[in-house]
Amino acid sequence: TEMGKDINELEDVATTEGWKKIRDVVLGDRVFAADGSATEVIGVTRTFLDHVCYRVTFADGASVIVGEDHEWLAWTQDQYAKGAQPKAVTTKEMLHKGLCIGKSANDKYPQQRWRVPIAQAADYPKKALPIPAYVLGAWLGDGTSSSSEITGHFDDVEVIGRCSDLLGGVGDLKFIPGREHLFRCKFAGVREELAALGVLNNKHIPESYLTSSTEDRVELLRGLMDTDGTASNDGKSRVELCFTNERLAQDCLELVRSLGEKATFRVDAIQGYGHPRYRIGWTVTNINPFH
Secondary structure, three states: OOOOOOEOOOOEEEEOOEEEEHHHOOOOOEEEOOOOOEEEOOOOOOOOOOOOEEEEEOOOOOEEEEEOOOEEEEEEHHHHHOOOOOEEEEHHHHHHHOOEOOOOOOOOOOOEOEEOOOOOOOOOOOOOOOOOHHHHHHHHHHEOOOOOOEEEEHHHHHHHHHHHHHHOOOOEEEEEOOEEEEEEEEOOOHHHHHHHHOOOOOOOOOHHHHOOOHHHHHHHHHHHHHHHEEEOOOOOOEEEEEEOOHHHHHHHHHHHHHOOOOOEEEEEOOOOOOOOEEEEEEEOOOOOOOO
């Protein structure tokens, strides 16, 4: 554009009403600034057809097509190490100064020269959700796809307790005969709400939950992590979600990134296993993903 931004019009941008192509953004739409705040669009420029463009790929695997004059707030590695503030630099200037700074004896690949700030949690407005966000997350993680049952281990009974508190009633909990360390639990009225959300036999995160408040999205993530998440025990705050459902995995990737975390996505094909595993991993920097 004529104001420092030079991005392919087919790229997606998050608005307070969900995702839009840049070309479909209109005056009055609210998009998110780097600090996560919603900012009103007050001008739209014409489309340029003759700009030199590049696909820029980030360390988490996300990418975007931008023009050579697109401005970034960025550091060089030296500036970042010294605690300096990021400065405006164009794609062309980045290329001119070089993308890599070589590698040390312990590095397998060259080190990247440039770093950009990670956007903070998107400040979506709070929505009226039919099922508490934590409960939906717990069901997406350990629920039976065709019913409202949640299956758990005796060690996870606190998850059921939290769901009971949020739903205002005690669930129908039954231990599985012959496997008394496992249980199944149902809550009255939840199946009807799951059906209305379109998630029965179709596990995914509804858009209304992906675009609700930061508080709701954190609770949704905690429900998922308390049932399906893992954490490293090496003191590095590395956590992971793992699914065989690709759509649910992609939704969780969007959820984690919308909370200001730098999440990566990996697909593992396991020999002798019917489905690939979709893994979302990140180092916790902003929010505690567990209760």
